[in-house]
Amino acid sequence: MSPRSRRAWVLALTSIASLMVSLDTLIVTVALSTIRTDLGATLEELEWTVNAYNLSLAVLLMTGSALGDRFGRRRMFATGLVVFTIASAACALAPGVGWLIAARIAQGAGAALLMPLALAILSAAYPPERRGQALGIFMGVTGLSVVGGPVLGGAITEGVSWEWIFWLNVPLGLLVLPFVLTRIDESHGTDTGLDFPGLALATTAAFGLVWGLVRGNSAGWGSAEVVTALLLGAVLLAAFVAWERRAREPMLPLGFFRSRAFSAGNAAGFLLIASLFGTLFLIAQFLQTGLGHTPLEAGLRLVPWTGCLMVVAPIAGALVDRFGERPFLVGGLVLQAAGFGWLALVAEPGVSYAQLVPPLIVSGIGISMAIPATQNSVVSSVPAHMIGKGAGANSMLRELGGVFGIAVLVAVFAGWGGYGSPREFTDGFVAALAGAVVLALAGAAAGLLLPARPAAGRTPDAEDAPVPVATR
Template sequence: MSSRSHRAWVLALTSIASLMVALDTLIVTVALSTIRSDLGATLEELEWTVTAYSLSLAVLLMTGSALGDRYGRKRLFAIGLLVFTAASAACALAPGIGWLIAARTAQGAGAALLMPLSLAILSAAYPPERRGRAMGIFMGVTGLSVVGGPLLGGAITEGASWEWIFWLNVPLGLLVLPFVLTRIEETRGGDTGLDLPGLVLGTAAAFGLVWGLVRGNVAGWGSAEVVTALVLGAALLGAFVAWERRAPEPMLPLRFFRSRAFSAGNATAFLLTASLFGTLFLIAQFMEIGLGRTPFEAGLRLVPWTGCLMVVAPIAGALVDRLGERPFLVGGLLLQAGGFGWLALIAEPGMAYAPLVAPLVVSGVGIAMAIPATQNSVVGAVPPHMIGKGAGTNTMLRQLGGVFGIAVLVAVFAGWGGYASSQAFTDGFVAALAGAALLALLGAAAGLLIPRRRTTAGAEDGATDRPREVVRS
């Protein structure tokens, strides 16, 4: 297989896998009201249908990335695809909310192999000077899920039943698997060992912190359960850092964080995703509860927002290669904050749809500008044979950001509103949007730390572990 053909197959297959994973993050959003009604779910259980997926995905990401580096990225990618497909069928067969939450947890475990290994396989297949364009196309295809997720989820929920939003993954996963096994070349990371203490400490730390964030809304932020979870998570995180500093073959080389591009790129990704996921959890419900729309109508009215990722991300990815990441990170997050703030100012029960379009587009363009830039900043700051670990770190922090954003913004929503009436829901939604705008502004501030320009010198030199970074004033 020629190099060009191989790259095309890698881009197509990793993009489809990302599409599947992202679709199941987003397709549920417009079905939440129906699931709440059909399964008698509480607000906490409804939150868990989203966060259980993100929780297992976040805490297992570094494990998935490390296993791929050790035993082969293509092999573990294929296993992840099988697990994700089987778990999707289990979601569709769920007789109650507890089963659905458990199956969503298993879905997240499969996604924890697919997401970091998609980025690692794709990044390894492209040279640095062409990687931004590939990342833009990758995110553009992923953007199909952002556009199609709410729209397709609404159509299926309204026309058939919410279970069919999960059945969609089964034929797609079975169709893609043979091509993964035959069209992707096997690659591994630079380390030959497996950092088991790092895996255990890192996974336990992430689980403790995420559990505390998710349970804080219901159990109370000062409760023994939440405080214990957060304290233990922080202590385990400290132990993880201490171990990684002296481990012979660390799961996460801490020297990565000496690079401003790597550190600031990850901080920006965390805050961007926190703002985005927290808003995603509520905005489709606002369309249904606040504006009285059906699930399909809600999904259709989100297209001006979600469609921006598919259209803008490939263009932004190509321009990042020429202009550097910082303008797209800072500018994109400022637009995201401005759009969410604008929505907060005008949202009210029963309002016309037309005034919502402009702020939806503004925030959508900003998100689409920033996402490929964050990924390019991170994977471009590590040497080629460490891309798997760099991509795994980035994906883990993005997912933790999503869980953090949902937990925080749902807490704000519950403090200012609720489901009692359309007015009560809108009051909580407006307060949560203000919080989302603040998170995006913090992300823009972090983006200012990204180097203005980075060279790709030494990109093909696999002999060095040092992050590549040159600042040009």
């Protein structure tokens, strides 16, 4: 097989894996109202249905990357596909919300092998001057999940049952697995250590912080439970940083953050995804609870927003190679903030759909411009032999951004609104959109710190170069 054909297979298979992982983040959003009714779930339980997956995925990403470096990226990528497929079946069989949340944790563990290794395998397969275009196509295919997820989720939830949104992964996983084993070359990274203390500290720190944010409105922000959870999470986060500074083979090499491209790209990506996921969690419910649409109608009405990723991201990815990341990252996040702010101004019970379309398109274009720029900034700023860890760090921080965004914006929603009436839901939704605007603008500010130079063929210079590892 020619190198060109091999790269095409790598792009196709890694994109499908990303599609599956992203689909299960997004397809469930339109089904949340139905799951709330069928399983008697509270707002907090709905939040954990989404965040259990995202949190498990986030905290295990770097371990997934390290396992790929040590045991083989193709082998562990295939293992992740098997775990994800089995866990999807467990979600579909859930008799109650507790089972569903537990199965979502297992799904996240499988996704934690798929996502960083997909990005590492793809990034290593393409030379720097063509990587941005490949990442743009990769995100465009992933965009199918953004476009199709809400629509497919709505159609399945309304036409069959919500359980089938998870059954969908089973035949897809079984179909892709043989090609992963035969069309992707095996590869290893140079860093083969497993940082179990770092994993434990990162997991417990993230869990403590998210638990405090999720429980804040119901238990009280000044309650012993919430204060203890937040303080414990902060202390464990500081302990994680201290450990990573002295570990022989750290889970997250802190020297990476000496690169402005790496640090600013990850900070902007964290805030971009926080704003996006927090809004996505609520907007499908707004269309149903606030405006009275069915799940399928809600999914279809999100297409002008979600469809932008599939169309704009490949174009933006190619332009990033030519003009550099900063204009697309900053400009995209400003457009994202403008779209969400516009949406907050027009959102009210009974608002016509025509009034929602322009702000949805504006924010969708902005998000689609920014995402390829953040990813290219990060993977282009680390040495080639450490792309696996760089990609894993980027994926971990983006997923933690999603968990953070959902926790924060749902806390804002619960403080200002609720499910009592369309007006009450809309009041909370508008307040949450204001929070999403703040997050997006903070991401744009971080993006201003990116080096102003083209990405193609970039090699870190003395000022911008990361230090691979810290030693004892």
